[in-house]
Amino acid sequence: MNEILRNVVLSESVNQYLVRAPRIAQRRKAGQFVIIRIDERGERIPLTIADADPAQGTITLVVQSVGKSTCQMSELNAGDTLLDVVGPLGAVTPIHQYGTVAVIGGGIGIAPAHPITQALKEAGNTVISILGARNKSLIIMEEEMRRASHEVLICTDDGSYGQKGLVTDALKGLIAAGREINHVYAVGPVIMMKFVSKLTKEHNVPTTVSLNPVMVDGTGMCGGCRVSVGGKTLFACVDGPDFDGHLVDFDELMKRQAFYKEQERRAHEHYKQCHLQEQIKIATNA
Secondary structure (H helix, E strand, O other): OEEEEEEEEEEOOEEEEEEEOHHHHHHOOOOOEEEEEOOOOOOOEEEEEEEEEOOOOEEEEEEEOOOHHHHHHHOOOOOOEEOEEEEEEOOOOOOOOOOEEEEEEEHHHHHHHHHHHHHHHHOOOEEEEEEEEOOHHHOOOHHHHHHHOOEEEEEEOOOOOOEEOOHHHHHHHHHHOOOOOOEEEEEOOHHHHHHHHHHHHHOOOOEEEEOOOOOOOOOOOOOOOEEEEOOEEEEOOOOOOEEEOOOEOHHHHHHHHOOOHHHHHHHHHHHHHHHHHHHHHHHHHO
């Protein structure tokens, strides 16, 4: 059992968990993830390790409540436990001394961008982080990203914080200003990574993206997380999650991401109804 030491709400539907997992904390590297199960009947959920403290034996997970299992997880408190926390899984993010690197995190993608940013800075790069979300309330881990970066730019769709516009607008601004960008890392919604990669390809800037396809076992056995990269079929769980953004078939990935939307919606609705009935029962008995 892996104890939850802290559960903090970061923004609407986004929680940050501090979990006791000493062996994983000792071994994890940037870009790697864990697969968790809440209980014996729970589904397997892949979650990027947003941070780790080897001395304390803890890892940090940032989770957006979008389905049945993530909503169930959001209701756990300090002292509760997770049945399984398996990892670290996935290939380590390739980190080199590029020069100046732009790290782009969109929405919940800011969390997995954090350890990559830390590693790039530690490797001697000048790191410019671009954080984007629909509005100010959805910008997460800003202070952590500021500590890990040399410069931080913030974009919101509605202009409620930072500059109004998309992360691609901020990146265009850097390029237009003559800033030399030697490499770009992008993590976030698939559509965001697609257009970041389209922009950087036009300017011949090498780009790494972190993909999040449907995943089940995390060991390359099930094939659920297959992606097309450079015309080849690869598996995000063992070959990734990081890939050359200029070679990824983003349109295929978006179609695959939507494949189980209806089943996910029904499971979520069923869980909410059962949870509501349980709350009514508890209130009535009280």
